[in-house]
Amino acid sequence: MTATTRHRHWIDGGDAPPDGGDAPPDGGSRLTTLDPATREPGDEIAAGTAADVDRAVAAAERARHGWAALSPAGRSAVLHRIADAIEADADTLMDLERACTGKIPAQLRLEVDLSAQYFRYYAGVVRAAGQGSVVEQGAGVHTYTRYEPYGVVGVITPWNLPLNQACRALAPALAMGNAVVAKPSEFTSVSTLRLARLASRAGLPDGVLNVVTGTGPEAGAALAAHPGVRRLAFTGSVATGRRLAEVAAGRLIPLTLELGGKSPLLVFADADLERAVAAAVAALAANSGQVCSATTRLLVEESVHDEVVERVVAAVEKLQPGVDFGPLITEAQYEKVLGFLAGTPGAVTGGGPYTEGPAARGLYIRPTVYARVDPAARIAREEVFGPVLVTMAFRDEADALALANDTDYGLVAALWSGDLARGLRLAERIDAGQVAVNGGPLTVETPFGGYKRSGYGREKGLAALHEYAQLKTVSAQLW
Ligand code: NAD
Numbered sequence: 305m306t307a308t309t310r311h312r313h314w315i316d317g318g319d320a321p322p323d324g325g326d327a328p329p330d331g332g333s334r335l336t337t338l339d340p341a342t343r344e345p346g347d348e349i350a351a352g353t354a355a356d357v358d359r360a361v362a363a364a365e366r367a368r369h370g371w372a373a374l375s376p377a378g379r380s381a382v383l384h385r386i387a388d389a390i391e392a393d394a395d396t397l398m399d400l401e402r403a404c405t406g407k408i409p410a411q412l413r414l415e416v417d418l419s420a421q422y423f424r425y426y427a428g429v430v431r432a433a434g435q436g437s438v439v440e441q442g443a444g445v446h447t448y449t450r451y452e453p454y455g456v457v458g459v460i461t462p463w464n465l466p467l468n469q470a471c472r473a474l475a476p477a478l479a480m481g482n483a484v485v486a487k488p489s490e491f492t493s494v495s496t497l498r499l500a501r502l503a504s505r506a507g508l509p510d511g512v513l514n515v516v517t518g519t520g521p522e523a524g525a526a527l528a529a530h531p532g533v534r535r536l537a538f539t540g541s542v543a544t545g546r547r548l549a550e551v552a553a554g555r556l557i558p559l560t561l562e563l564g565g566k567s568p569l570l571v572f573a574d575a576d577l578e579r580a581v582a583a584a585v586a587a588l589a590a591n592s593g594q595v596c597s598a599t600t601r602l603l604v605e606e607s608v609h610d611e612v613v614e615r616v617v618a619a620v621e622k623l624q625p626g627v628d629f630g631p632l633i634t635e636a637q638y639e640k641v642l643g644f645l646a647g648t649p650g651a652v653t654g655g656g657p658y659t660e661g662p663a664a665r666g667l668y669i670r671p672t673v674y675a676r677v678d679p680a681a682r683i684a685r686e687e688v689f690g691p692v693l694v695t696m697a698f699r700d701e702a703d704a705l706a707l708a709n710d711t712d713y714g715l716v717a718a719l720w721s722g723d724l725a726r727g728l729r730l731a732e733r734i735d736a737g738q739v740a741v742n743g744g745p746l747t748v749e750t751p752f753g754g755y756k757r758s759g760y761g762r763e764k765g766l767a768a769l770h771e772y773a774q775l776k777t778v779s780a781q782l783w
Contacts, residue, residue: 309347310334311493313356313517314500316363317510335490335518340631340638341406341666349493352518354526357485360514361532364456364483367511372453372481376434383427383479385506390420390471393502400494401467406631406666411591415468418748419499422468422475425748426769430479433766436775446780451773453481454535454558458527460520460548461496462540463489463633464594464689470496472763473537473560474513480773485514485533487524489540491634493517520544528552535559535772539596542757560761560771562596563754564687565715567736568708569599570698573608574722579743581615583718584693588620588671589629593691594637596758597716597738597746600688602695603707609697613675616693617653620671625663629671632690638667641690648674648683654691679710687713701726709735714755716740737762 312319334348350356371379390397397419398412407415436449457477461469470486477484488496493515500515516523524544528536528551536559538548545561552559569587571580587599604612623629632638638657645655654672658664671691677684684694698704708717708730717736720743721727727741737753738746746752751765762768 311347311349311497311517313350313352313360314497314513314515315356315360316367316514317504319497319501337404337491337494338635339403339406340633340635341626343666346403347494349490349497349517351490352487352516352523352526354522356516356518357523357526357530360485360516361456361527361530363511363514364485365532367509368453368455368481368483371478371483371509371512374481376430376479379479379481380427380431382507383423383430383475386503386508387420387423387427389502389506390416390423390499393498394420397467397495397498400498401492404492404494405463405466405633407591408627408630411630415465419467419471421748422471426475426479429766429769433769434480434773439777439779441779444781444783446782447777449775449777451480451770452776453773455482456533457482457484457535457537457772458530458533459484459486459537460524460527460540461486461488463491464591464596466492467495467499469539470499472768473539474499476763476768477537477772478508478512480769482535482772483512483514485516485527487516487518487527490517490519525551529555531555533557537761537763538562539763545759558761560763561754561759562752562761562763563715563757563759564689565596565598565713565754565758566601566685566687566711567597567599567713567716567718568601568603568711568734569718570704570708570720570730571602571604571608571612572704572721572723572726573605575720576722576742577608577612577615580720581612581619583720583743584612584616585619585623587718588673588691588693589623592629592632592669594633594689597752599716599718600693601684601711602693603698603704604695605704606697606699609676609695613652613673613695616695617673620673620693621653623671625658625668626666629691631663631667632669633667635667637689638669641669641688641692644683644686644688644690644692645669645672648681650674679707685711701730705730705733709733712757715758716746718743
């Protein structure tokens with residue numbers, strides 16, 4: 305793949321305009337992607353327009369009936385082959401993703417593996433849980449329910465985990481028999497285009513998965529507003545989520561909103577501090593903190609607060625840019641994080657960009673820790689979406705709970721304590737869609753979604769399968 309590869313949309317099982325020429329689809333313009341590790345320009349994508357969205361929705365509309373008519377077992381077989389194709393193509397997918405995100409190899413591997421797992425998982429569960437049930441109404445009546453797809457689903461995804469987040473929504477939507485038009489982030493579209501090509505080769509019928517690239521205000525807004533789209537799934541910022549919720553309300557269509565977070569990581573004095581410290585460091589380092597579920601509010605019991613902070617800072621200072629963590633993915637996000645740092649003096653470590661060495665070429669920011677921050681401070685309340693951790697001390701369990709819930713968000717929480725009963729007690733009272741106690745795993749199987757401003761609806765797990773279907777009741781009087 306050269307730096308000047310030009311990508312077209314993927315519509316109706318193909319990527320070329322009918323004339324096979326080099327002109328941008330529908331005469332539109334192009335957008336250039338950026339390698340944030342070097343700030344060098346990379347591939348070009350088509351800047352999609354409402355006309356491109358129209359073509360994609362029309363293709364999906366044509367394809368949806370045939371796809372929905374397959375049995376769950378028939379769709380499952382195709383989904384398994386897509387998972388196989390992702391696994392076989394992992395090196396290319398990782399290269400494409402790296403070129404516009406600068407992610408480190410371990411992170412890329414994790415995301416591509418998980419992308420395949422979504423297809424594998426929903427290929428399995430749709431066969432067991434994709435069907436309705438019989439409702440007993442007494443003699444002479446046969447009543448049953450069935451899950452039916454919405455038809456054409458619009459999936460709009462962000463730049464932080466591009467392929468992974470696309471697959472998280474696409475796999476259950478396709479499993480339930482919907483056709484999809486996806487609109488990936490304009491900064492990171494290429495892996496989603498590649499996925500559509502792989503899916504087509506794996507036997508997904510033409511038009512069942514279409515990808516229109518371009519900006520949010522143009523391609524994304526056209527997709528959300530399109531009368532042929534019967535459901536939306538959105539992952540991204542609160543501001544865009546709110547706008548899409550208004551559009552969906554106006555059109556009376558359902559949508560899933562997976563938005564931001566400012567999630568707490570609670571550490572009690574009786575916790576396994578070594579593991580808790582490692583979790584805190586991972587929260588800041590994984591994807592450079594550009595993870596919606598990053599637990600970057602570190603709440604520590606007063607008696608061990610300073611020791612924990614000392615250990616976290618010592619570990620953070622060993623992290624190497626480009627080895628242990630990647631750059632910020634977009635220029636705008638880089639500037640936003642630097643703005644947070646400039647407005648918050650007094651970092652214990654970090655606090656700015658790299659100014660020399662190879663990292664200075666890219667959008668790398670020094671892993672940063674602020675200790676004992678004021679809970680009312682902007683850095684303590686707003687999602688930074690960068691390698692920045694803030695700490696606060698708490699006195700007791702009640703104080704810990706109050707601090708944990710003192711946020712507009714509610715995506716996840718992590719809690720470390722030697723007292724499991726306390727962990728579970730607090731897990732029930734923390735306002736978040738998922739709580740990990742002592743490192744409990746959150747996987748493809750575990751439903752994921754927000755409380756409060758973090759959104760609504762659920763991705764992952766069995767819950768997401770039924771998000772992408774509507775339940776119909778059929779009742780027949782037999783005699
Ligand atoms: P964003 O809202 O700017 O963009 C997300 C997507 O929406 C992109 O594809 C963009 O082109 C599109 N978009 C933008 N404006 C639009 C409009 N008017 N109409 C339709 N589509 C539009 O978010 P981002 O900056 O790409 O992503 C970062 C945010 O995403 C963070 O706040 C992060 O917390 C959140 N996020 C949440 C989850 C989750 O699962 N909860 C996962 C990852 C990221």
